Amino acid sequence: MSIAENQPLYDADDLKRLRAARFERFGRWLLPVVVMIAAIWLWDRVVVWNEIPHFILPRPGLVLQTLISDWPMLFSALMITLQITMMALAVAVIGGVGLAVLFTQSRLIEMSFYPYAVIMQVTPVVAIAPLIFIYVDSRTAGLLLCAWLVAFFPVLANTTLGLNSADHNLRDLFRIYGASRWQTLRYLRLPAALPYFLGGLRIAGGLALIGAVVAEYVAGTGGQGSGLAFRILEAGYRLNIPRMFAALILIALTGVIIFAGLSFLSHMLLRKWHESAVKRET
Amino acid sequence: MKTAPMGQRPRVLDMNRVTKTFNGDVVALRDMDLSVNSGDFISLLGPSGCGKSTALRLIAGLSSTSGGRITWAGGQSENDLGVVFQEPTLMPWATVAQNVWLPFRLKGKSYASVKDEILEALRLVGLEKFLDAYPRELSGGMKMRVSIARAMVTKPRLILMDEPFAALDEITRFRLNNDLLTLKARIGCTVIFVTHSVFESVFLSDRIVVMAARPGRVIREVRVDAPYPRSEEFRTSADYAALCRDASDALREAMGETA
Secondary structure, X not given: OOOOOOOOOOOHHHHHHHHHHHHHHHHHHHXXXXXXXXXXXXXXXXXXXXXXXXXOOOOHHHHHHHHHHOHHHHHHHHHHHHXXXXXXXXXXXXXXXXXXXXXXXXXXXXXXXXXXXHHHHHOOHHHHHHHHHHHOOOHHHHHHHHHHHHHHHHHHHHHHHHHOOOOHHHHHHHHHOOOOHHHHHHHHHHHHXXXXXXXXXXXXXXXXXXXXXXXXXXXXXXOOOOOHHHHHHHHHHOOOXXXXXHHHHHHHHHHHHHHHHHHHHHHHHHOOOOHHHOOOOO | OOOOOOOOOOEEEEEEEEEEEEOOOEEEEEEEEEEEEOOOEEEEXXXXXXXXXXXXXXXXXXXXXXXXXXXXXXXXXXXXXXXXXXXXXXXXXXXXXXXXXXXXXXXXXXXXXXXXXXXXXXXXXXXXXXXXXXXXXXXXXXXXXHHHHHHHOOOOOEEEEEOOOOOXXXXXXXXXXXXXXXXXXXXXXXXXXXXXXXHHHHHHOOEEEEEEOOOOEEEEEEEOOOOOOOOHHHHOOHHHHHHHHHHHHHHHHHHHHHO
């Protein structure tokens, strides 16, 4: 043994590092929760101290009550919005990855269509949505189209970048072994693109929700099959402020869950080999 | 394939006045002649810009010659080449076994049908216990071993190595040099090895082709007649020291002409 028996196991630096790690572990969860509790408490106090009427700013408790009492209606609205979001995300993945593969296989196609993909991305969806609802009869199809428009570009851009970032020596190796275009795509380019694609997917998940909500605002018609955004609008007209807050909380929560879910998926797919998901010792 | 004369090993490849220019005026390689026989271990030794890597790329068919000819004895076949780059160049998403499977996989062979070859190749580089490991779990030297296993798993006619050990530490490098020779003795492969280390080239090869830069060209060939297998004793012998001096002189000549 090279370490003397009576020497402590950890030196001062080790202890400092351990303390920092422990703080990091708890702080990451604890601090946001503390901030939220403080904010809710402050909100409640502001309403009480200033005697603000509940149709202007409800107390947090009332919002929670509304969330529970309106749950059947809010839940079905949430399902509608979620359905549009998920379908848009699925189509964005298929379209984005498909187009990215086409782009990398043919310079001609890339040069011809890439500028239009960019134009579609930079034009605000609110500006296009009214036109879409004039020409598209089906409300669902219109919503889907809007959400897709916003969500597909990050998938396309990231996947294209990923497909082109395969190691050049590996590409040479594939050439030397006489790999076909399909083999190079299947065994080299697609796996190399996976981390980039998953990064794009995480962004697209949030954007699909934004696209769906914005489209609902524009589409605006109510009744059966209305999503959360329409419920917010409707509650606004009726000055039902607690319900507006309740629906808003649901939308925010949905966004967080989508992001967390996609992050988890990304971690599971990459944890064995990619730097972003591998835990380092040091 | 033509039958070789008595006492000579069969020809693998001929380079005949091979020239490579870029943009018509930058001469990367001029009039290179080289004959490779089966079982040869040839080092291309020279300063940077002498065209040694260009020569490898031409042989590998990754770029086309501007002049001269490269002829494979008996014509080109499906299994001419294995390549080891300066970096291990492994697929990070695939296990060690899957990486070694690659050359077979690209020829449409299932893993089960070539499992024995893959295991044998990994056994030869001492990594048979790491079949299911991912590259990131291996050290630099181990990754390079996987890369070597992949290059030789199909038993190609010629293995090209482009400064494979340049990025490794000295101790690992010595060990891999020894292992490479053991490997060569066992499977009798033919190797063209690019290096800028005099010591490495003398220890490993039976022929050292010394090259000079601007324009890239061959200036001398040094023969290393020491018998294989070579061991650590060779590294400390007077013969080795003398040969290193020869090769160094040739290299100095190469540098001097361009300085």
